[in-house]
Amino acid sequence: MEIASKYDPHAVEDKWYAFWLEKKLFHSEPDGRQPYTVVIPPPNVTGVLHMGHMLNNTIQDVLVRRARMLGRNACWVPGVDHASIATEAKVVAMLKERGIEKRDLTRDEFMKYAWEWKEKYGGIILQQLRKLGAGCDWDRTAFTMDEVRYPSVIKVFVDLYRKGLIYRGARMVNWDPKALTAVSDEEVVYKESHGKLFYLRYYVDNGAGQPSDKYVVVATTRPETILGDTAVCVHPEDERYGDLKGKRLIVPLVGRSVPVIMDEYVDREFGTGALKITPAHDVNDYNLGLKYDLETINIFNDNGTLNEAGQQYAGMDRFACRKQIMKDLEEAGLVEKVEDYTNKVGHSERTDAVIEPKLSTQWFLRMDTLAPKALEAVESGRIQFHPEKFKNTYRHWLENIKDWCISRQLWWGQRIPAYYYDLNGHTETVVAESAEDALRQAREKRPDLQAADLRQDEDVLDTWFSSWLWPMSLFDGIRNPDNPEIKYYYPTADLITAPDIIFFWVARMIMAGEEYMGEVPFRHVYFTGIVRDKLGRKMSKQLGNSPDPIALMEQYGADGVRMGMLLTAPAGNDLPFDESICEQGRNFANKIWNALRLVKGWPVSDELKQSADCRVSVEWMEQRIAAVLEEIEHDFDAYRLSEALMKSYKLVWDDFCSWYLEMIKPAYGSPIDRETMSSTLDIFERLMCMLHPFMPFITEEIWHLLRERCEHASIMMEHMPTSVFYDQRLLDEFATAQAIATGVRGLRNSRGLSPKEPLALMLLKHSDDAPQCPRFEGIVSKLANLSSMETVQSKPEGALSFMVGTTECFVPMSQDIDREAELQKLQADLQYQEGFLASVMKKLNNDKFVNGAPEKVVAVERQKRADAEQKIEAIKAQMAALQA
RNA sequence: GGGAGCAUAGCUCAGCUGGUUCAGAGCACCUGCCUUACAAGCAGGGGGUCAUUGGUUCGAAUCCAAUUGUUCCCACCA
Numbered sequence: 001m002e003i004a005s006k007y008d009p010h011a012v013e014d015k016w017y018a019f020w021l022e023k024k025l026f027h028s029e030p031d032g033r034q035p036y037t038v039v040i041p042p043p044n045v046t047g048v049l050h051m052g053h054m055l056n057n058t059i060q061d062v063l064v065r066r067a068r069m070l071g072r073n074a075c076w077v078p079g080v081d082h083a084s085i086a087t088e089a090k091v092v093a094m095l096k097e098r099g100i101e102k103r104d105l106t107r108d109e110f111m112k113y114a115w116e117w118k119e120k121y122g123g124i125i126l127q128q129l130r131k132l133g134a135g136c137d138w139d140r141t142a143f144t145m146d147e148v149r150y151p152s153v154i155k156v157f158v159d160l161y162r163k164g165l166i167y168r169g170a171r172m173v174n175w176d177p178k179a180l181t182a183v184s185d186e187e188v189v190y191k192e193s194h195g196k197l198f199y200l201r202y203y204v205d206n207g208a209g210q211p212s213d214k215y216v217v218v219a220t221t222r223p224e225t226i227l228g229d230t231a232v233c234v235h236p237e238d239e240r241y242g243d244l245k246g247k248r249l250i251v252p253l254v255g256r257s258v259p260v261i262m263d264e265y266v267d268r269e270f271g272t273g274a275l276k277i278t279p280a281h282d283v284n285d286y287n288l289g290l291k292y293d294l295e296t297i298n299i300f301n302d303n304g305t306l307n308e309a310g311q312q313y314a315g316m317d318r319f320a321c322r323k324q325i326m327k328d329l330e331e332a333g334l335v336e337k338v339e340d341y342t343n344k345v346g347h348s349e350r351t352d353a354v355i356e357p358k359l360s361t362q363w364f365l366r367m368d369t370l371a372p373k374a375l376e377a378v379e380s381g382r383i384q385f386h387p388e389k390f391k392n393t394y395r396h397w398l399e400n401i402k403d404w405c406i407s408r409q410l411w412w413g414q415r416i417p418a419y420y421y422d423l424n425g426h427t428e429t430v431v432a433e434s435a436e437d438a439l440r441q442a443r444e445k446r447p448d449l450q451a452a453d454l455r456q457d458e459d460v461l462d463t464w465f466s467s468w469l470w471p472m473s474l475f476d477g478i479r480n481p482d483n484p485e486i487k488y489y490y491p492t493a494d495l496i497t498a499p500d501i502i503f504f505w506v507a508r509m510i511m512a513g514e515e516y517m518g519e520v521p522f523r524h525v526y527f528t529g530i531v532r533d534k535l536g537r538k539m540s541k542q543l544g545n546s547p548d549p550i551a552l553m554e555q556y557g558a559d560g561v562r563m564g565m566l567l568t569a570p571a572g573n574d575l576p577f578d579e580s581i582c583e584q585g586r587n588f589a590n591k592i593w594n595a596l597r598l599v600k601g602w603p604v605s606d607e608l609k610q611s612a613d614c615r616v617s618v619e620w621m622e623q624r625i626a627a628v629l630e631e632i633e634h635d636f637d638a639y640r641l642s643e644a645l646m647k648s649y650k651l652v653w654d655d656f657c658s659w660y661l662e663m664i665k666p667a668y669g670s671p672i673d674r675e676t677m678s679s680t681l682d683i684f685e686r687l688m689c690m691l692h693p694f695m696p697f698i699t700e701e702i703w704h705l706l707r708e709r710c711e712h713a714s715i716m717m718e719h720m721p722t723s724v725f726y727d728q729r730l731l732d733e734f735a736t737a738q739a740i741a742t743g744v745r746g747l748r749n750s751r752g753l754s755p756k757e758p759l760a761l762m763l764l765k766h767s768d769d770a771p772q773c774p775r776f777e778g779i780v781s782k783l784a785n786l787s788s789m790e791t792v793q794s795k796p797e798g799a800l801s802f803m804v805g806t807t808e809c810f811v812p813m814s815q816d817i818d819r820e821a822e823l824q825k826l827q828a829d830l831q832y833q834e835g836f837l838a839s840v841m842k843k844l845n846n847d848k849f850v851n852g853a854p855e856k857v858v859a860v861e862r863q864k865r866a867d868a869e870q871k872i873e874a875i876k877a878q879m880a881a882l883q884a
Numbered sequence: 885g886g887g888a889g890c891a892u893a894g895c896u897c898a899g900c901u902g903g904u905u906c907a908g909a910g911c912a913c914c915u916g917c918c919u920u921a922c923a924a925g926c927a928g929g930g931g932g933u934c935a936u937u938g939g940u941u942c943g944a945a946u947c948c949a950a951u952u953g954u955u956c957c958c959a960c961c962a
Binding site: 749 | 887888889890895896897898903904909910911912915916917919920921922924925926927928929941942943955956957958959960961962
């Protein structure tokens, strides 16, 4: 069989992914096995694959493939999120390009366009995940607005409303004037902004609503909001303003007379210590407004322009108005001074528009009963976070949680199932799963009501209000809580997500799970890090610093990219991404490939009997695998995936390729015996199984090339090797053999001796220490190219030496050796050993140590002393021999 | 302003309940090799006062405190 010397992932990857799909190997149905369920964090339907997805989904795939090979019924459910704001923004932009304005469309017309857009462009990311090798059960692909998920969301809304957990209220919300919707606190990003602090004069009311000659200076960053001022506040203990008590002030330009209120909220140190109060446009002012029963004057339209309350400024944009009003204030002589000022201004995460605090009617979900349960689930350990440090963040948030604003002023999403109608001149509300149901309910109060008299709420629900149900709604557990699927697959096993959505999503899923299933939605949460560029910056479209994952996989192979990313990404640690890490993955794939070439290139002989060297080599490799498996299992238990991968990597590259294959390798052209070959294929297979979760494609390919397989066979369905008892003494013995071989190679290297020239090796036998690797002597001879290996009673003349432990090893030289160089080496060695001995002696001469430390520790130190003394003696003897 | 985390080799990180896993790994680097599996490779090698300063202890990378630096989260004083 002719096998190319370089591994080519392209054909291999496409071939096997198609095979897995065709054989439906990712598909799961409930059965008698223990389930292992993972739900994908649903990417935005508008999304395209980025590096964060790569990392996140690779981890999920590793866990799912491993669980399946460990005999569990693995089910990884994929899906996408409708992403209200992001998608609606895209559709609006698309329509705009076609000359259509959203405001000219009816809701139904708009939704038709939106669904068309979704069908055409949505979910590209799911296709891209296939390239990565993601073994999702595609038959279960879900969408947060599909025919199962949509009604589930509505059902939950109605239910929570009936339980009294959902209410409608006037609240100060974060208004996005561009998207024309309220956004949650979590969707506001504060950015440093260089602005001005304006000092304005508020004249004291003379009692008749006219300015007197006295004035108070008030500092503000937003002079345009004076139009909505309804009070000025000072600290009650501020002597500067003591005489203002009970007075009124005239708002500059506006001419309105407003009261002076006194409240400790005011920071006397800031500005002038006098604060203007605009209850409609500032959260804190709003609260003060409530406290002092102040008038609320809303001066803005929803799009951020001034409304009629803005008087002569009506219709202007808020920022244009700010300039104009400053000009007018200057002209009126009402400006005391202007300072440069840097503060943080809230921006909309989605549209980047400056957030406008706005008083509006929104729907809220109460958190006071839901939050404590979610906190308990994590505190009690029913859910474990990896790494654990995120518990702190989680706790802090839940302990200070505010009610969740769940309404959004958009069309793309689940429309809030609240209906309004007139009853005796005021508006009544009914909440119901359908219009028919709402009508039925409403008729109980107003029997003559017609369907056309009911008006459904215009708003939709926050997208997270659908995603928080994801682990349940995927199995239709909301509508049919007793169905066999939800009973089998819930709770899911592991959730893999990024820490930035711990509040948006993780905490809320826990709440929903507790509320609707009475059980947590998952047992473990694995938080990935954030993928950054080499400079430590977050990857973003704007910076253009994000590599195209598809192109990367083209270049390095999906396995290479997966391996490279995982190797450098311990849980919770940010990943500074550099293409070179993919190179390491690609190189590893190539290494495995070439190991296959070597093994498959050997002719096999049935006559040849297995040599003792080969037998012990096989034995060693098997023991070694068992030992590493034990470590890897611990790593997986602790979710240390990168450690597990690194150990697998070294097992294959170092132990298997660099040692084992060299040990059993027949002389060129000679055959290998059947038994060793067969064991080697077994070992190779086992290694491929171990690697398969990390590198699914190449392992499947090689597994098929190693032996004839039946048409339906796949490595995916093989059993993952598990650790068994292993003989540590054999492993130790081999470590000694390795040390000897390495010592000889080092000697050759430093003295420029050819590896082709066979050398004789002598081990100096001390009193009763036998040669330390009896079973591997033949192998050492082969690996180090020794002509002989013997134990001697005394030091040979004219030999180079090195030490393995306390055993001196000699290689006699025919030609003269460079005495000067050898002496120098020995001298350095001597110095080190003497220093080491001194540090040991310091301890042993310390009575407190000898008496205070455990017997075992002291014994170890004594052994160290003995070893060091022996080594020093040996070195000195060698030096003496050289100088003789 | 409040809170949490981190600081070990050039880079990314291990290092569990203080003591032979105590100073480690991978990559990068240096030297020598195109040795018929692999130069995407082989063999060998150098490199760290474990951020700083104190403390506890017979003994500290490991425990405690302070300092410095750094990251993240929360709040958002107009």
